[in-house]
Amino acid sequence: MAKNLSGDLQVASANRLSDGVVVWLDDAGDWTSRLDRAAIARDKRTGEILLLRAQAEAFAVIDPFLVAVTEDDDGTIEPLSLREKIRASGLTFDVIAADAVRYA
Amino acid sequence: MPLYREGAPSGLVVEDPWLRLADDAAVPADGMVLVSFARWREARAALLARRGPVGVVLANTDPVEALAADVSRLDLMVLHFPKFSDGRAYSQARLLRGRFGYQGELRASGGVLQDQIAFMLRCGFDSFESEQKGFGEALAKARTLFSVVYQPTEDGRSPASLLRLKRRNVLVS
Amino acid sequence: MPDTYFYRYDDYDRTLVSERVDQFRDQVRRRLAGELTEEQFKPLRLTNGLYLQLHAYMLRVAIPYGTLSSRQLRKLADISRKYDRGYGHFTTRQNLQLNWIKLEDAPDALAALAEVDMHALQTSGNCIRNVTADHFAGAAADEIEDPRIWAEIVRQWSTLHPEFTFLPRKFKIAITGSPNDRAAVRVHDIGLRLWRNEQGEVGFEVIVGGGLGRTPMIGKTLREFLPKNELLAYLEATLRVYNRYGRRDNLYKARIKILVHEVGVEKMRADVEAEYAETRDGLLGLSDETIEAISQQFAPPDLPPRSNLAGAVEALRLEDRDFALWLKSNVAPHRVKGYAIVTASLKPAGAPPGDASAVQMEGVADIADAYSQGELRVSHEQNLIFPHVAIEDLPAVYAALGRLGFAEANVGKITDIIACPGLDYCALANARSIPVAQRISSHFAGLARQHDIGDLKIKISGCINACGHHHVGHIGILGVDKNGVELYQISLGGDVDFGKTALGTILGPAVTADKVVEAVDSLVTTYLDSRGDGERFVDTFRRIGAEPFKDRMYAAL
Numbered sequence: 001m002a003k004n005l006s007g008d009l010q011v012a013s014a015n016r017l018s019d020g021v022v023v024w025l026d027d028a029g030d031w032t033s034r035l036d037r038a039a040i041a042r043d044k045r046t047g048e049i050l051l052l053r054a055q056a057e058a059f060a061v062i063d064p065f066l067v068a069v070t071e072d073d074d075g076t077i078e079p080l081s082l083r084e085k086i087r088a089s090g091l092t093f094d095v096i097a098a099d100a101v102r103y104a
Numbered sequence: 105m106p107l108y109r110e111g112a113p114s115g116l117v118v119e120d121p122w123l124r125l126a127d128d129a130a131v132p133a134d135g136m137v138l139v140s141f142a143r144w145r146e147a148r149a150a151l152l153a154r155r156g157p158v159g160v161v162l163a164n165t166d167p168v169e170a171l172a173a174d175v176s177r178l179d180l181m182v183l184h185f186p187k188f189s190d191g192r193a194y195s196q197a198r199l200l201r202g203r204f205g206y207q208g209e210l211r212a213s214g215g216v217l218q219d220q221i222a223f224m225l226r227c228g229f230d231s232f233e234s235e236q237k238g239f240g241e242a243l244a245k246a247r248t249l250f251s252v253v254y255q256p257t258e259d260g261r262s263p264a265s266l267l268r269l270k271r272r273n274v275l276v277s
Numbered sequence: 278m279p280d281t282y283f284y285r286y287d288d289y290d291r292t293l294v295s296e297r298v299d300q301f302r303d304q305v306r307r308r309l310a311g312e313l314t315e316e317q318f319k320p321l322r323l324t325n326g327l328y329l330q331l332h333a334y335m336l337r338v339a340i341p342y343g344t345l346s347s348r349q350l351r352k353l354a355d356i357s358r359k360y361d362r363g364y365g366h367f368t369t370r371q372n373l374q375l376n377w378i379k380l381e382d383a384p385d386a387l388a389a390l391a392e393v394d395m396h397a398l399q400t401s402g403n404c405i406r407n408v409t410a411d412h413f414a415g416a417a418a419d420e421i422e423d424p425r426i427w428a429e430i431v432r433q434w435s436t437l438h439p440e441f442t443f444l445p446r447k448f449k450i451a452i453t454g455s456p457n458d459r460a461a462v463r464v465h466d467i468g469l470r471l472w473r474n475e476q477g478e479v480g481f482e483v484i485v486g487g488g489l490g491r492t493p494m495i496g497k498t499l500r501e502f503l504p505k506n507e508l509l510a511y512l513e514a515t516l517r518v519y520n521r522y523g524r525r526d527n528l529y530k531a532r533i534k535i536l537v538h539e540v541g542v543e544k545m546r547a548d549v550e551a552e553y554a555e556t557r558d559g560l561l562g563l564s565d566e567t568i569e570a571i572s573q574q575f576a577p578p579d580l581p582p583r584s585n586l587a588g589a590v591e592a593l594r595l596e597d598r599d600f601a602l603w604l605k606s607n608v609a610p611h612r613v614k615g616y617a618i619v620t621a622s623l624k625p626a627g628a629p630p631g632d633a634s635a636v637q638m639e640g641v642a643d644i645a646d647a648y649s650q651g652e653l654r655v656s657h658e659q660n661l662i663f664p665h666v667a668i669e670d671l672p673a674v675y676a677a678l679g680r681l682g683f684a685e686a687n688v689g690k691i692t693d694i695i696a697c698p699g700l701d702y703c704a705l706a707n708a709r710s711i712p713v714a715q716r717i718s719s720h721f722a723g724l725a726r727q728h729d730i731g732d733l734k735i736k737i738s739g740c741i742n743a744c745g746h747h748h749v750g751h752i753g754i755l756g757v758d759k760n761g762v763e764l765y766q767i768s769l770g771g772d773v774d775f776g777k778t779a780l781g782t783i784l785g786p787a788v789t790a791d792k793v794v795e796a797v798d799s800l801v802t803t804y805l806d807s808r809g810d811g812e813r814f815v816d817t818f819r820r821i822g823a824e825p826f827k828d829r830m831y832a833a834l
């Protein structure tokens with residue numbers, strides 16, 4: 001499978017102010033919790049513009065920044081770094097459920 | 105920067121009557137002059153010989169101990185907060201007020217934020233430079249933000265430990 | 278409901294905490310309305326225990342000196358269900374972390390905490406942090422005096438201290454009242470050790486400048502013997518010296534340990550004593566009455582006489598091997614005959630260390646009510662402790678814990694792993710900690726083997742900040758990042774036992790995540806092959822050194 005691994009592809013991310021949820025900037029300039037909706041910058045220059053746009057829309061989020069991503073043939077994007085992968089897809093182990101253990 | 109003074113009517117901005125003297129400027133014969141710590145050290149005698157009050161501006165690394173003998177001769181001390189998170193001047197304030205008995209105006213400079221006021225009042229500050237919106241209103245309320253304190257400090261408030269002792273002794277007697 | 282045998286808030290304490298909640302509510306409102314920038318708001322939320330982690334805000338709830346009532350624990354369960362995802366993480370600083378708090382809910386969560394006299398004050402930020410103490414305090418057979426009395430006195434003095442809320446860096450104080458230090462006082466900014474001098478008086482040894490993190494250091498003695506009633510005046514003098522002269526130019530050099538290291542302990546002592554000469558006769562002197570009033574609140578429960586020789590315990594011990602092992606590892610001597618201290622292991626094989634679900638917290642609270650005077654402790658080893666259990670009740674407690682999944686007989690053993698949240702949660706992390714702990718703990722799950730291996734402390738941190746205390750692990754594991762790959766640096770021989778406090782020796786190049794279990798397995802094998810009579814892992818390491826461990830480990834990978 002061909003992947004664009006160059007590191008040139010970038011999306012803008014932040015945590016939402018009200019609840020801390022991880023969000024990405026979409027093409028319409030809204031913050032979405034779906035990575036597949038994120039606006040992609042395909043080179044350095046558009047990356048800078050994307051970050052400026054994100055900072056201009058930062059009223060309801062905290063400290064936007066750029067995240068390097070890869071893209072599959074089918075357009076699926078995934079962050080390059082482990083940290084950003086974890087931010088995008090959540091914990092890498094099963095958390096204990098609230099009612100995990102019942103007792104008599 | 106707008107100046108606020110504790111106790112001024114409903115937290116209004118107050119006039120700053122002090123003339124901030126550059127280190128190389130001539131010392132005027134009268135009027136209220138404010139000088140740097142370095143200038144004070146170098147021209148102490150001349151400054152004291154003139155008519156009119158003198159104030160000193162300190163960096164938060166300046167040794168306040170050096171002013172111990174002069175606290176009664178000074179009418180203003182300005183302590184600086186280069187950023188919110190740099191708390192050295194709180195210690196300077198407590199030493200000036202508590203240990204050396206300074207009674208003049210103690211001013212916080214550097215752009216005070218309203219969330220610092222309660223701490224500053226407890227350390228003996230009574231005037232504040234701030235650019236923050238709503239600072240005056242916050243100052244008016246700051247003394248009553250916490251009706252209980254745990255530490256004895258220069259503001260003279262009784263800490264909880266003392267109030268408890270008093271209460272117990274009333275109960276006993 | 279049973280009464281509590283530790284400090285009870287009075288109206289002063291309650292007023293202060295609730296006024297603080299009101300203040301924070303207003304600060305959150307201003308932030309959400311855009312009146313405060315993140316830069317301005319961050320220090321405010323931090324001093325209220327609210328962090329921003331990778332996926333959400335995290336609220337760190339203070340559990341002062343690790344002491345908790347069943348009622349408080351139930352409330353924590355409740356809060357975790359209502360405002361979080363129904364579980365919490367007990368930390369190495371005896372706190373509880375809730376990982377999924379919303380900023381807009383945080384004031385309500387804090388108000389709920391205040392209902393049971395709890396708060397999240399000063400669990401973060403550059404202030405005096407929540408004071409920790411021996412988790413066996415008030416129950417241990419070897420105790421000279423209950424350190425929690427002093428921890429409470431320090432808690433009050435340090436809460437919203439106007440002079441020390443913007444220190445160069447965070448400041449951690451730990452107190453122990455036993456010769457067997459369970460509070461790790463030599464690796465804190467200030468460690469206080471109660472001891473009895475030749476005249477028979479009890480006072481503090483004041484230890485300064487210890488700490489882990491990027492530059493680990495063992496604390497040095499600042500004052501051999503400090504009369505107890507002078508504690509606050511002495512602490513104020515020390516903190517003032519630190520606040521004025523501690524470095525602020527470099528985040529990594531801002532802890533008091535660096536100041537002590539740079540000026541030398543003699544100069545530090547001279548400065549503190551000079552300052553103290555001025556403060557000692559001031560208002561901070563503690564009157565006997567004040568000390569007495571607080572001591573009374575820690576008066577131990579009147580434990581009804583119970584038998585030391587419980588037939589049922591003996592019978593079960595002979596018939597159930599796991600129970601026999603549990604008695605050995607999870608039950609410690611109590612100062613009262615007929616009683617014991619029981620540790621509930623929050624490290625079942627393969628589970629995230631230190632995590633408890635809301636249901637588990639409630640179950641633990643029920644056990645505390647039925648068998649431990651309604652009282653609990655949180656240990657810095659991330660376990661929960663029942664301080665006052667009758668020996669006769671041990672089988673019942675064991676069974677009840679078993680139903681919760683907390684009866685693993687592994688306290689102090691290889692699967693009783695300390696791990697920080699790591700890259701799964703933490704914004705500062707280089708690598709994951711929890712999955713590594715889970716793999717090691719699954720690998721060594723068998724109890725017989727664990728008990729054969731004996732005492733072995735594995736401590737894992739996801740970055741150099743060392744929240745997992747890896748420097749002082751018998752085996753320390755530190756996550757590092759090399760070009761986006763998680764690697765783990767392994768060290769041996771760390772220890773926090775008093776008099777033996779030592780920092781681990783790094784073995785060599787870091788290993789990849791999939792090799793960590795094999796590496797640990799090899800270290801254990803080397804130990805088993807080389808150990809002398811009665812030698813623990815760390816004793817063998819001290820005798821034979823790092824080489825044999827190292828050679829075999831790298832050969833095995």
Ligand code: SF4
Pocket residue numbers: 697698699700703704705706707710738739740741742743744745
């Ligand atoms: S040690 Fe590092 S990764 Fe682990 S919790 Fe602390 S800061 Fe986060």
